[in-house]
């Protein structure tokens with residue numbers, strides 16, 4: 001089984017987490033933040049016990065990707081982003097939320113760029129207010145003794161804020177007063193795994209910072225003209241209405257019989273809302289010829305991962321008993337056979353998405369792990385890797401959007417652009433300033449590309465309330481908590497290469 005070779009930076013972050021430190025993990029797109037976070041979560045669960053680690057993200061899509069819950073639902077604050085006092089009042093009205101706040105030992109927040117400053121500040125206030133007595137064990141009291149693991153890239157999508165236009169209003173979480181005091185360590189990952197072409201990595205680095213370097217623009221112009229976009233390229237749109245329209249039109253134009261897969265849901269309505277906002281659709285319409293994308297990691301060693309694209313080539317009859325498909329598919333026991341662009345053909349089986357509250361599954365959704373992939377929204381593609389994409393840059397409307405869109409692709413050969421408008425390549429000045437002070441002058445701009453070997457300079461910044469003075473004991477020899485059986489969780493797909501049923505993998509070419 002292939003062994004993961006962690007970079008020094010990734011190891012530093014993991015060691016810090018295992019020593020009980022609160023850590024902020026950042027880095028450019030494709031530097032392995034989410035990949036690392038998945039491992040960090042496993043370690044945290046071993047250290048604190050599964051029920052005391054809460055995994056959250058600001059959006060349903062990002063939360064579902066880590067089998068977590070949205071930050072709002074963990075916090076018990078509905079959709080509010082009110083002031084500190086009203087957030088505490090709201091939590092005090094919800095006894096389950098109070099329980100979570102008192103019980104949590106480690107809180108993970110992914111995609112922090114989309115969490116706004118007031119919310120971050122407000123939640124720290126809630127934690128301090130509700131956790132006076134629990135704070136004893138942890139040196140850092142900013143969050144009432146919770147070990148905070150926060151990850152994201154502020155150059156990517158910003159918070160959706162009504163008040164953003166107000167001059168001087170705080171936007172990003174790093175502007176919260178408690179930001180610096182929250183972390184013992186802030187670490188930037190600087191080895192890019194997603195792309196291997198140094199020209200593209202450099203270009204993306206410029207775009208990340210909102211720069212319009214003439215050489216980079218020339219390269220981008222090369223992606224604009226001269227040839228028709230590959231029809232297999234995924235079209236990225238800033239707005240969901242365009243995405244849905246294109247996918248519907250394309251599906252209908254095939255004139256094939258349509259198979260409808262209805263998601264099978266279990267759980268409280270309140271939690272189901274998150275799954276409905278997640279990546280697995282309520283209803284998936286498929287037919288022969290439909291362009292589709294995997295929305296779960298099925299087998300990383302065979303590149304059958306979140307973001308892999310392909311075409312439905314057949315709809316195959318399967319045993320009803322094995323898949324309990326009766327209520328799921330409009331045509332009974334039928335599963336799609338997808339020919340992925342990598343050459344594999346796979347009969348795609350239903351998968352399970354869950355919302356976890358600590359160690360408890362509070363809702364679950366069973367659905368075929370595919371979505372129509374002629375078009376996708378930029379918000380939904382954050383976190384994905386795509387082989388080929390086509391986007392119209394003139395239509396983006398927010399900071400970080402061009403960067404998020406372009407940084408999905410592995411190579412320049414897979415990038416098709418139209419409407420190249422340099423004025424849309426924008427980074428927020430506050431973000432630039434944050435990273436400038438974060439990196440220090442001498443480290444600015446250093447990025448390396450993964451060659452598969454152990455690498456890299458470490459960019460580690462000890463914060464003022466510094467790591468070296470941290471007195472929390474290194475947690476060692478923590479015995480594994482007894483596994484809580486989760487009835488819906490389905491197959492383990494993470495440890496090692498999973499066995500695929502022999503009929504599933506029809507044509508293994510590699």
Ligand SMILES: Nc1ncnc2c1ncn2[C@@H]1O[C@H](COP(=O)(O)OP(=O)(O)OP(=O)(O)O)[C@@H](O)[C@H]1O
Pocket residue numbers: 004005006007010027028029030031032033034035036153193194382383384385407
């Ligand atoms: N140490 C490692 N060894 C091998 N592959 C790695 C390692 N770390 C990350 N990767 C791979 O790098 C790719 C990008 O990782 P990941 O999606 O976690 O990046 P990210 O920083 O979260 O990107 P984004 O900001 O765009 O969401 C993934 O395919 C992941 O499997």
